[in-house]
Amino acid sequence: xxxxxxxxxxxxxxxxxxxxxxxxxxxxxxxxxxxxxxxxxxxxxxxxxxxxxxxxxxxxxxxxxxxxxxxxxxxxxxxxxxxxxxxxxxxxxxxxxxxxxxxxxxxxxxxxxxxxxxxxxxxxxxxxxxxxxxxxxxxxxxxxxxxxxxxxxxxxxxxxxxxxxxxxxxxxxxxxxxxxxxxxxxxxxxxxxxxxxxxxxxxxxxxxxxxxxxxxxxxxxxxxxxxxxxxxxxxxxxxxxxxxx
Numbered sequence: 191x192x193x194x195x196x197x198x199x200x201x202x203x204x205x206x207x208x209x210x211x212x213x214x215x216x217x218x219x220x221x222x223x224x225x226x227x228x229x230x231x232x233x234x235x236x237x238x239x240x241x242x243x244x245x246x247x248x249x250x251x252x253x254x255x256x257x258x259x260x261x262x263x264x265x266x267x268x269x270x271x272x273x274x275x276x277x278x279x280x281x282x283x284x285x286x287x288x289x290x291x292x293x294x295x296x297x298x299x300x301x302x303x304x305x306x307x308x309x310x311x312x313x314x315x316x317x318x319x320x321x322x323x324x325x326x327x328x329x330x331x332x333x334x335x336x337x338x339x340x341x342x343x344x345x346x347x348x349x350x351x352x353x354x355x356x357x358x359x360x361x362x363x364x365x366x367x368x369x370x371x372x373x374x375x376x377x378x379x380x381x382x383x384x385x386x387x388x389x390x391x392x393x394x395x396x397x398x399x400x401x402x403x404x405x406x407x408x409x410x411x412x413x414x415x416x417x418x419x420x421x422x423x424x425x426x427x428x429x430x431x432x433x434x435x
Contacts, residue, residue, distance in 0.1 A: 195221045196258075197384045198243070198274075198352050203252035205238055205408075212238050213408045216252070220352060225378055225385045227395035227416075230405035231428060236388045239405070240354050243386075244276055245269050257351065270299065273351030277341045277358055283329045289316060289340050290325040297347035308347075315347040318380070319373060335366040342373065346381065353377070355387040359394065367391065371398060396420060404428065 198220040205213040213235045220226055228236050241247040243254055245266045253262045261269050275296075284292045293315050297308035316322045319339040329337060338358055345353050355374070359367045371394055377383055389395050395402060396416040404412040404419060406428040412419055419425055 197222055197256065198386065199255040200239075200243070201253045201255070203239065203242055203254065204250045205235075205242060205247060206250050211408055213242070213249075213405075216405075216408075216410050218403055218410065218413070220384045220386055222384055223378055223382055224400045225374065225387060225398060227399035227402040228386055228388045228405065229390070229392065229395055229402060233407075234405040235408040236405055237356060240276060240356055240386075240388065243269075243354060244274060267299065270348060273349070274354065275345035275348045275350035275352070276354035276356065277338075277345055278356050283337050283340050283344070285330040286328065288326050288328055289321055289332070289343070292329055292340060293343050293347045296344040297349075299348070311347050311349065312343075315343040318346060318376070319343045320369070334361055335363075335369075338362065338370065339373070342370075342377075346377065346383075350383060352384045352386065355385060355389075357388055357390060359389065359391055367394065374398060 196219050200216055200218040203213055203216040216239060228239070230236055238247065242249050245264055248263060253260055255261065256272055256274060259272070261272065284295065290312055293312035294308045297311040313325070316325050319342050321336060321339055321343060324332065324336065329340060332340065342358065359370050362370065374385060374387070375398055378385055387399065399416055401414065402416050402419040403410060404425050411424045411428060412422045
């Protein structure tokens, strides 16, 4: 694809905390409407990379670009305004607010759009994730599954160009997992959003991702089509400790 199709680009991202190296020279790109899985063993640096993209952490070295614009060092709220949304491994919703109120916050402070008001964008996002009938339910009274869907709705209402999903299926049963998978594909197809997705459920990643990148001890060891990654000896060794015969 041409550079015009690249919405997110990471060039040589490294991060250390004191003497602890967490990420080393990570190059990664995300194309328009692409779903890229980001996998790796626990402690590989996946969530740290998300935190760098959203400017919660600053990289020790390297640059991040959104649609060709350098975003390294910008405040997190400006990166959100430019079109990057995310969910969190540990759900972060406004527990004392209703679902509609929570999503309206994201609609108000997200990517600048003037075609619709915050309430309308919030209502559309709740409809898309299947929570329209729970718009007046307080988040604290919702199930884990519904709160994960609510967090996705909050991301969608910010009208992102790129959405970062951090283990959105954690703690869900098989039917709830299927619902999230269907939603991820729906979001990509209907909203034309690019998705970078951290996930430990490998079958789900290989099922719907266009491409998969693999981190191990802060180093990217593989990046390719799911069928290529599934047979990669370095990836198998990272997960199982030794290459399969």
